Amino acid sequence: MVVLGYGGGGAITAIEAADAGADVVILEKNPADRHICNTNVSGGIFICPTDVEKAFQYIKACVGDTVDDTLCRIWATQTSTNKEYLKRLAESVGEPSDMMRLGGAEFPDLPGADGISSWVLKSGLGAKLFEVLDKCVKAHKNIRVAYSSPGKRLVQDESRAILGVVAERDAKEITIRARRATILASGGFEFNDQVKLNAFYGNPRYFYGTDSNTGDGLLMAIAAGADLWHMNWSSQHYGFYYKNFPVGMILGGIAKPSYLVVDQYGKRYFNESYNGHSAYAYFIFFDPLKGVYPRIPSYLVFDEQVRTMGAPLSPNTGPGGDVIGAKTAKYGYYWSTDQSKEIENGWVLKADTIEELALLIRARQGPNEFVDYTSSIQMEPTVLAKSVATFNANARQHEDPEFGRRVLAPLEKGPFYATEVWPCGPNTQGGPKFDSHGRVLDVCGNPIPRLYKAGELGSIYGQRYPSGGGNLAEILAFGRIAGQNAAKELA
């Protein structure tokens, strides 16, 4: 069996298939000594619902109309065994298996929300989770991981069955035959600009996971005749991106509430305190008459109290210890705890008054060395000043009649600051549609013979991402299903 991609999805399908008797080759694009995948830079959080029926109601409400009840029910049943499954894996390789609860549903008002809980290994985040999976993989004699071996295309016969994968190794093409099945687990298309432009309503959107996820498996699935789903949906908050840094950066919780977000005119348009996994949806409004996305980018405007809150605006910083430390370490950047480095390098704009800040923003409205967009919109100092004055007046009354933000404080203490915020997040969800066996489906709803998928490539999630831990929950749950079923294909 061939598995394309060594992330969480690839690891779990490989483990399950190997346990069922298959010989497995995992092809991984990255070299062994620089193997960064989304799983090993993630928070390691996964959903394990406490109530199957409630979980079914909740996931059905989250994913919208694209996913049928059968798959929603399997999601509910299977994810409810995630803790037990991960515990078993960890203990099998002598790793600690204690877990702690981290939270619940992202949309508490949806039906069944109180049946959702998210968990993480007490011993560490995504790096630890992947270490456990990696140890399990390496403990199997019938799994071989081939690093520096990017898959290039699928081999398909006249009956459309997938026979294996053509990969590149040492600058030569090699063909690996899959006697049972091929599993696409190569992650999303976070770093494929062409696919993003075509698939997304609302561009540009940026990501902060591994830049080796360039949609390779997606393109192979399309070439093999796969149907697609959830291409427009992603897991994205609002966060930072600067043209002179290669990946997006997460925006951490802002410890002081004297900040707001405005569009390119300088107007507020949403409750900024929601920066969950679907927050990007507020940004993707398109003005057809002007031909622009006036909220991409938007601007985070804050005062001296926020600047001096004692924490970096982007917590992908500080030696070790954070969710994407491994990623930023790769690029060698750490955000300063008083934002001073970012003011100095021009990422964060600084002015004595809000009107002056608006003029600085206007001068930055791209394209230039920091941002790569063109827009006919110019920020007006009077518009931004009015937005801030209204926000301040409401904040003094502890109310936000327009958008319902609960915690807000006036921007009173200058200097004032601003920086671009974009739809920015961990991962895409779109890709090949799959069935209850984990098989990739064609546009007529029939399985493409011997082709399976796992992980965020063609995720079940559309519309609303259920809560922190959704993607890893899916890997643990559907990865098992895909691996077990793929192993049953005739050898």
Ligand SMILES: Cc1cc2nc3c(=O)[nH]c(=O)nc-3n(C[C@H](O)[C@H](O)[C@H](O)COP(=O)(O)OP(=O)(O)OC[C@H]3O[C@@H](n4cnc5c(N)ncnc54)[C@H](O)[C@@H]3O)c2cc1C
């Ligand atoms: C910073 C961050 C934090 C996150 N936190 C969480 C969290 O706490 N909980 C949660 O549920 N989700 C989280 N996510 C999302 C989650 O981590 C991912 O959706 C999930 O790990 C994806 O797993 P995967 O196996 O599909 O892909 P990955 O883990 O990304 O693995 C894909 C692998 O395929 C390889 N590959 C790509 N192309 C090829 C090719 N042509 N040939 C061979 N190999 C290829 C890649 O190099 C990579 O190693 C987070 C993501 C990020 C970036």
